[in-house]
Amino acid sequence: MKTLLNLPRDHKREQKGPNVSIPIPVVNPTKSMTLTYVVSLSIIALLSILVHFMLDKIIHQQKDSATIVNISGQQRMLSQRVSLFTMEYLAASHLESKEEAQKALIKLNSNHDLLTTQYLISDEIRDLYFSPPHNIDAQVIEFTKLINQALDIDLGTVEGKLPDVSLQFFEMAKTPLLESLDYLVHKYEDESIKKVNKLRLAQQIVSFIILLTILLEALFIFRPMVNKVKTFSDNLQREANYDHLTGLLNRRSFSILIDKALALSKRHQYELGVLSFDIDHFKSINDTYGHDVGDKVIQHVSNILKSNTRASDCAARFGGEEFVILLPQTKQEDCLFLANKIREIIENTPLTLNGLIIEVTASAGVSGYKKGDTNADAILKRADEGMYQAKNAGRNQVFYG
Structure with a gap:
């Protein structure tokens, strides 16, 4: 074997490679990643629960709206039914017509009490019931009074033309009461649609917030989490391949x-x-x-x-x-x-x-x-x-x- 100490200096080699940096210590990010993951999913879960309750409220609101519109619509039909059977009783003395008229009147007043106690859903609806020009509550009271007066007439003692009071209810049911009840139904429909639309708008806003939250979490939470995992994996790989003290290969x-x-x-x-x-x-x-x-x-x-x-x-x-x-x-x-x-x-x-x-x-x-x-x-x-x-x-x- 021979010693080589004085070799020529004019040998040329390829470009030098970059220095290898000392590996970054491997820090396990599991704890911080788990906390971040739980917090981000909790936010989405809370927003999803909020949407669920809002949808449930919309469903109940639509159900209540259908009930209100149905009852208010019955009032128009009942006012005409009471008037029709009362007229039949007065014209032909049919006791069955009198009973039907009384039943319809009871139902009319029952619905009226329900609407005025539980379903005054806005100030405008309240004004329809208790303020001019419609004042439906007063009209229903007056209509009930006139119907009862007409049904209380003893037709056996009446000779010739019936008293004028017996026909006042008919004129009332034909125009002012019917128009007011019809206007009331449309108002209930409008109010219900407005309320449902507000809830739907709120639900859409929350849904948009959920989507935005997911996007933001993807950009600012999950993406950094993936980067942490990649960094952790790279550091582990580097730790496995490189000497920690020098940064050279092991x-x-x-x-x-x-x-x-x-x-x-x-x-x-x-x-x-x-x-x-x-x-x-x-x-x-x-x-x-x-x-x-x-x-x-x-x-x-x-x-x-x-x-x-x-x-x-x-x-x-x-x-x-x-x-x-x-x-x-x-x-x-x-x-x-x-x-x-x-x-x-x-x-x-x-x-x-x-x-x-x-x-x-x-x-x-x-x-x-x-x-x-x-x-x-x-x-x-x-x-x-x-x-x-x-x-x-x-x-x-x-x-x-």
């Missing part, structure tokens, strides 16, 4: 990459190089300055490795103070040149830390793909052998493996 991920690179080299007859570096006297640095300074030295060397490799190269920390670099499609002389260049940079770039200057050197081994290599272990083993030869030869050297 041994596991490097093994995967070198296996793929070896397979390509075998298939296409590409060159393939591997460099193995080990910091000299690292135990002495730890013992002298402490492990925290030792970590700074490891980071210092890893930064030099990163800044002197291409984007297509792969630098990794194999553990402790040992590093490897995978150089795809790289000739042996270029691998040797790079190893020596990095060794010299490490030697000529001491670590300055809080006014303390720490001299650092490293020993390196170089190997490459040879026909007959069945796996990457053989290449790595030869690189390690070269590095150990450099150590045994006095350190701060580069040897073939």
Whole structure:
């Protein structure tokens, strides 16, 4: 084996790759995500419940409206029915007609009491019942009085023409009362439609708010949640692939990459190089300055490795103070040149830390793909052998493996 210390400086390599940043610590976002998810769904649930109650209220309102319109519509029919049967009684003395008239009158007054006590749904409706010009309440009272007077006439004692009072109810039922009751039905319909439309408008507004809330939550809650999951996943992936202290690839991920690179080299007859570096006297640095300074030295060397490799190269920390670099499609002389260049940079770039200057050197081994290599272990083993030869030869050297 031969030592390589004075290789020519005019070798040119491809553009250097960017430095790999130290991985972000993996923070599990489960707790915050769960809280955010629960809060956002609770908002949607509350709004949905509100819509449900509003729809239920609309249904009940429509049901009440139908009841009111039906009862008020009956009043028109009952006023005419009472008038008709009373006229039949007066004309033919039919007791059945008198009974029918009385039944219809009772129903008319019962409906009137219900409408004036429970279904005065607006001031305008109240005015129809108790204020001029319609004053329906007074008309119903007067109409009932006239009907009762007519039904109380003893037809057996009446000779010739009936008293005028017996026909006043007919004129009243034909025009003023019928018109007022008809106007009342239309007012009930209008009021009911207005109330239902207001509820529907409110329901539509709440539904729009729900849709807007879902959109806003998708943009400002669920999207950030997805980003958190992605970040968490990326950090986990990075934690699995990279060394936490240096930001270099770890041994596991490097093994995967070198296996793929070896397979390509075998298939296409590409060159393939591997460099193995080990910091000299690292135990002495730890013992002298402490492990925290030792970590700074490891980071210092890893930064030099990163800044002197291409984007297509792969630098990794194999553990402790040992590093490897995978150089795809790289000739042996270029691998040797790079190893020596990095060794010299490490030697000529001491670590300055809080006014303390720490001299650092490293020993390196170089190997490459040879026909007959069945796996990457053989290449790595030869690189390690070269590095150990450099150590045994006095350190701060580069040897073939």
